[in-house]
Amino acid sequence: MIDTAVRFFQEGGFFMFPIAVVLIIGLIVAIERYVYLSAQKLTNRRDFNRLHQMIAKRDLRGALNYTQESGSAMSTMIGFGLQRLARRQGREEIEYAMEEGLLDVMPRLEKRTQYLATLANIATLLGLLGTIIGLIAAFTAVAAADPAQKASLLSQSISVAMNTTAFGLMSAIPMLLIHSLLQTKTNEIVDSFEMAGIKVLNLLSDGSGNKPGAQPQAQNAAAPAQVATPAGSPA
Numbered sequence: 225m226i227d228t229a230v231r232f233f234q235e236g237g238f239f240m241f242p243i244a245v246v247l248i249i250g251l252i253v254a255i256e257r258y259v260y261l262s263a264q265k266l267t268n269r270r271d272f273n274r275l276h277q278m279i280a281k282r283d284l285r286g287a288l289n290y291t292q293e294s295g296s297a298m299s300t301m302i303g304f305g306l307q308r309l310a311r312r313q314g315r316e317e318i319e320y321a322m323e324e325g326l327l328d329v330m331p332r333l334e335k336r337t338q339y340l341a342t343l344a345n346i347a348t349l350l351g352l353l354g355t356i357i358g359l360i361a362a363f364t365a366v367a368a369a370d371p372a373q374k375a376s377l378l379s380q381s382i383s384v385a386m387n388t389t390a391f392g393l394m395s396a397i398p399m400l401l402i403h404s405l406l407q408t409k410t411n412e413i414v415d416s417f418e419m420a421g422i423k424v425l426n427l428l429s430d431g432s433g434n435k436p437g438a439q440p441q442a443q444n445a446a447a448p449a450q451v452a453t454p455a456g457s458p459a
Contacts (some may be wrong), residue, residue: 353394
């Protein structure tokens, strides 16, 4: 496969170079996104387990402080809900706040992934454009060539021109597959956020009823009322 791609590149024309540049950019984006999403998956799982334990122990002040210090996507989403809980707001308001937190972190998860589909289309179109321009040049050259050499020259020129399309498709297909893989990975992380939000809401409701003005039963449950809302946090 690699030898074939190298041969196509060597036998192709000028358009091989922009296709190669598009392929390199696509590989860089794919590697960066895969590393980022994999790291986020591990970090989010760690932070959720930590926050789940703290909330179960009714250490709500410590949980809120942890969300502010961690900075992970999971901590950000849960932190939005804990800020509403600190203001003695009900379950519905906490749920809306966590949904807002999810919307706040989703652009970070989906960032640059869509570029891969665009780059794949560009590689395909560049391959077709290179082939068309190569065929135009081939027929122009054949028109002025010796009649005995026309058939040989035409077949050779068409072969070189078709290499551009082949190389463009060989660059585009892997990028489309990687785009699908990254999109699936992103959807899995978003689904884990939704599940984590439901678990946190149920845990808060089981612990204090989660009603405005409800008095917590655990020793640390009074902490949310004393937690100052961080500057810049949504109302």
